[in-house]
Amino acid sequence: MHRRSLLEQIALLGRSAIDVVEAMGRSALFLLHTMLGRGGAGSSFQLLMRQIHSIGVLSLPIIVVSGLFIGMVLALQGYNILVSYGSEQAVGQLVALTLLRELGPVVTGLLFAGRAGSALTAEIGNMKSTEQLSSLETIGVDPLKYIIAPRLWAGFISMPLLAAIFNVVGIWGSAMVAVDWLGVYEGSFWASMQSSVDLYDDVINGAIKGVVFAFVVTWIAVFQGYDCEPTSEGIGRATTRTVVYASLAVLGLDFILTALMFGDN
Amino acid sequence: MSDSNDYAVMLKGVSFKRGSRSIFNNVDIRIPRGKVTGIMGPSGCGKTTLLRLIAAQLKPESGEVWVNGHNLPHLSRSELFDVRKEMGVLFQSGALFTDLDVFENVAFPLRVHTKLPDEMIRDIVLMKLQAVGLRGAIDLMPDELSGGMKRRVALARAIALDPQILMYDEPFVGQDPIAMGVLVRLIRLLNDALGITSIVVSHDLAETASIADYLYVVGDGQVLGEGTPQDLMNSKNPRVTQFMKGLPDGPVPFHFPAPDYHNDLLGRR
Numbered sequence: 001m002h003r004r005s006l007l008e009q010i011a012l013l014g015r016s017a018i019d020v021v022e023a024m025g026r027s028a029l030f031l032l033h034t035m036l037g038r039g040g041a042g043s044s045f046q047l048l049m050r051q052i053h054s055i056g057v058l059s060l061p062i063i064v065v066s067g068l069f070i071g072m073v074l075a076l077q078g079y080n081i082l083v084s085y086g087s088e089q090a091v092g093q094l095v096a097l098t099l100l101r102e103l104g105p106v107v108t109g110l111l112f113a114g115r116a117g118s119a120l121t122a123e124i125g126n127m128k129s130t131e132q133l134s135s136l137e138t139i140g141v142d143p144l145k146y147i148i149a150p151r152l153w154a155g156f157i158s159m160p161l162l163a164a165i166f167n168v169v170g171i172w173g174s175a176m177v178a179v180d181w182l183g184v185y186e187g188s189f190w191a192s193m194q195s196s197v198d199l200y201d202d203v204i205n206g207a208i209k210g211v212v213f214a215f216v217v218t219w220i221a222v223f224q225g226y227d228c229e230p231t232s233e234g235i236g237r238a239t240t241r242t243v244v245y246a247s248l249a250v251l252g253l254d255f256i257l258t259a260l261m262f263g264d265n
Numbered sequence: 266m267s268d269s270n271d272y273a274v275m276l277k278g279v280s281f282k283r284g285s286r287s288i289f290n291n292v293d294i295r296i297p298r299g300k301v302t303g304i305m306g307p308s309g310c311g312k313t314t315l316l317r318l319i320a321a322q323l324k325p326e327s328g329e330v331w332v333n334g335h336n337l338p339h340l341s342r343s344e345l346f347d348v349r350k351e352m353g354v355l356f357q358s359g360a361l362f363t364d365l366d367v368f369e370n371v372a373f374p375l376r377v378h379t380k381l382p383d384e385m386i387r388d389i390v391l392m393k394l395q396a397v398g399l400r401g402a403i404d405l406m407p408d409e410l411s412g413g414m415k416r417r418v419a420l421a422r423a424i425a426l427d428p429q430i431l432m433y434d435e436p437f438v439g440q441d442p443i444a445m446g447v448l449v450r451l452i453r454l455l456n457d458a459l460g461i462t463s464i465v466v467s468h469d470l471a472e473t474a475s476i477a478d479y480l481y482v483v484g485d486g487q488v489l490g491e492g493t494p495q496d497l498m499n500s501k502n503p504r505v506t507q508f509m510k511g512l513p514d515g516p517v518p519f520h521f522p523a524p525d526y527h528n529d530l531l532g533r534r
Contacts, residue, residue, distance in 0.1 A: 033342075
């Protein structure tokens with residue numbers, strides 16, 4: 001194996017930087033063509049419904065179970081800390097704010113990337129490697145409209161709803177632990193939540209996060225599938241990239257959004 | 266222009282690169298209308314790339330690709346989708362939509378591009394499947410079909426809209442002798458019965474030569490030879506002769522470039 005000279009190493013670095021910029025440009029054009037190109041083929045409403053089922057409805061079990069456990073754990077941990085100050089009734093407030101502001105959209109985003117994002121990439125990559133996308137093109141149907149657009153929209157629509165369901169189930173789980181198990185007074189549990197949760201600051205800001213994460217995760221997933229090398233190794237690599245990039249994007253964007261929304265408080 | 270009446274497809278001075286590797290260098294190819302034209306050459310010489318250039322799935326670096334009087338590299342994305350309706354492509358894997366059954370696969374182009382009532386779509390699909398001998402498989406899913414059957418269903422789908430040009434990408438690869446015979450017969454039959462222009466990209470010499478009216482042999486990014494199968498058999502070009510006669514050694518060497526064998530064995534590089 002021959003050692004690379006310094007110049008070659010710099011050239012290599014430059015080339016990978018160019019590759020990254022190129023991929024970003026391709027993904028932006030890809031999004032533009034998908035969203036703005038001419039009308040779709042066939043009954044696009046039906047296609048959308050089918051995708052909402054496979055992306056959204058089939059993700060429900062993992063979202064519900066995770067939401068339940070996270071809510072239960074939050075209540076348990078919160079109770080243990082708050083009880084030493086004698087303010088265990090504030091556990092309702094703690095759980096609701098944590099879920100609505102942060103964990104709801106973030107954990108849903110991560111789970112969505114792992115469950116639906118990877119499946120989207122693998123499915124589209126497989127269609128590419130079996131020439132189904134080329135075949136659509138030669139039939140005169142734009143795969144961006146027929147395959148990509150319904151999946152993209154289904155992701156945009158499903159994920160914020162999943163995040164909302166995650167929050168509801170999480171709060172329900174925390175009530176089970178705090179009220180039914182640990183004996184926090186039910187009235188103050190709900191009252192502390194009601195008095196501290198603000199519609200704009202908490203609920204809407206959390207929902208905005210959900211929408212942003214939905215957009216980014218689904219975009220990454222469908223682009224990686226569409227752009228992958230059409231071999232089984234290529235599909236495997238693209239699926240991994242989807243989960244890694246989407247998870248990092250969710251966490252990074254969460255910090256930026258949190259700074260914008262709550263930074264000046 | 267009169268050329269566009271005689272020739273369904275014309276490539277003029279087409280060059281194409283993949284990265285820094287040149288696949289085609291100033292290639293001229295003319296596909297006569299209503300005939301079966303074979304494009305042959307060794308594996309990896311860019312035959313499928315050529316097909317994708319004609320189907321406008323790839324853009325040439327330079328040169329013109331004329332299909333039915335349209336210069337494809339100059340068309341917009343939506344104009345391209347319109348021109349593609351005049352072409353059918355049979356991919357190597359068949360490329361059937363795995364979530365649709367045989368009927369829906371063949372009906373797909375009709376549903377997308379026409380407003381025909383369901384009964385008429387059903388009749389057309391039955392006729393197309395009858396032509397490829399698979400009317401009985403109408404309710405099966407793609408994963409229930411053999412490789413040869415998949416290709417025949419894909420062929421039925423490719424002719425659903427009665428295209429003027431039909432392209433076949435390696436139609437004979439991995440087929441048993443019976444399936445191969447069926448495909449050879451179908452390609453010729455469809456060409457003559459529907460009056461379409463067929464382009465068969467293949468390295469299966471005997472089968473392609475048996476149905477093609479005209480052949481191109483490509484390699485090294487160029488057209489090495491062209492003519493009727495008989496012309497090419499008698500060609501004086503050593504590259505064409507090696508390919509047509511299947512000789513293991515010749516201008517295309519048997520050995521991949523390597524250092525001297527003797528020195529290599531003695532560990533001297």
